[in-house]
Amino acid sequence: MFFLVEIEMKKINESGRKSYRTYENRRKTALLLLEAFERNQRQPGNEPVYILKEYLIERFDVSEKSIYRYIEHLILKWNFKIDYDRKKKGYILLEEPRLKDPWNHEIYNEDVIMSLILAERLSTAIPKKKIKDTIRETIAGMHKSIDWKPETLQQKISLKNIKYTRPNATFFVQIIQALKTPHVLNIAYLGISADSVSQRMIKPLHLVLYSGNWTLIAYCESRQGIRFFNLSRIVSIDSSEQKPFDWELYRKQLTDILIKMDDFYGIFITDREYEVELCFSKKIRNIVKNLQWTPSQKMEDRNGEITVTFKVGDFTEIKNDILSFGENINVVKPKALRDQVIDTIQQMASNYQIKI
Helix, strand or coil: HHHHHHHHHHHHCCCCCCCCHHHHHHHHHHHHHHHHHHCCCCCCCCCCCEHHHHHHHHHHHCCCCHHHHHHHHHHHCCCCCCEEECCCCEEHHHHHCCCCCHCCCCCCHHHHHHHHHHHHHHHHCCCCCHHHHHHHHHHHHHHHHHCCCHHHHHHHCCCCCCCCCCCCHHHHHHHHHHCCECCEEEEEECCCCCEEEEEEEEEEEEEEEEEEEEEEEECCCCEEEEEEEEHHHHEEECCCCEEEECCHHHHHEEEEEEHHHHCCCCCCCCCCCCEEEEEEEEHHHHHHCCCCCCCCCCCEEEECEEEEEEEECHHHHHHHHHCCCHEEEEEEEHHHHHHHHHHHHHHHHCCCCCCC
């Protein structure tokens, strides 16, 4: 039931009615309250265990009135049955709610369903039985909360990766170890062109799974800067020396990159920033108007044609996606991207012996 409160608090925060500090405090308090209730509910024996009001006030560093509001929210909003004993001056959780009309409930959103499906898949990959059982117990509790049996969910909803490039298993473990206890790796990296292999000395900083590909963000000593390495293009790894390095020295650079990754299009972030403007034809306007290229994109309907504006740090990925729309797209700006697309179209035409 904890994730129900997470969703509710997130909704409050996104509405703009609460400050981030208020949202964060209430979110943590609500989750800790439920955790405390659940822990006490599982105590052995018949004697009910109450959570003292004084303990809650001290534990969460809030007033008695605030504790009352949190408890009231759990009772009225989520239908928890919580009892208060005046003599013991404490609360006890009697029963968790069962949703009467789950299909109309706000917890059935994409994030929740996706989390459940991924959690089910991840639980099968954990090798240690104790950890696996703990995860499965948590998943079972989530299914109980939304009143949907796991086997029913699997029958009705599934997740399929359209494409996935599996990296070398040994290389993957070596990279994870280098991230856990930061040390330098010497790799042979395959270039885009055939038979182009370069030797790189790298300091692994962050690993991300993006569009079916594992990408390592690392400081490259050979290039004297942070670079992105596709794991499927790593030919060999030499980690015999395991020369340590201070990961904290690169924290700020990495943080800036990850922030840009959330706001920019694609995964490849450079020191440069480009504003891209694309114009889509009326023919595919109903498809395009539902696409989200970036969270901060700007979309405009100009007499039936859809114009989308967003930021990128590199042209490699966006150029390929632009070409996938064929004749139904036009690059308005920047000129450098427009020229690259034109060059690619001319090369494609040349492959088919077509003159443009």
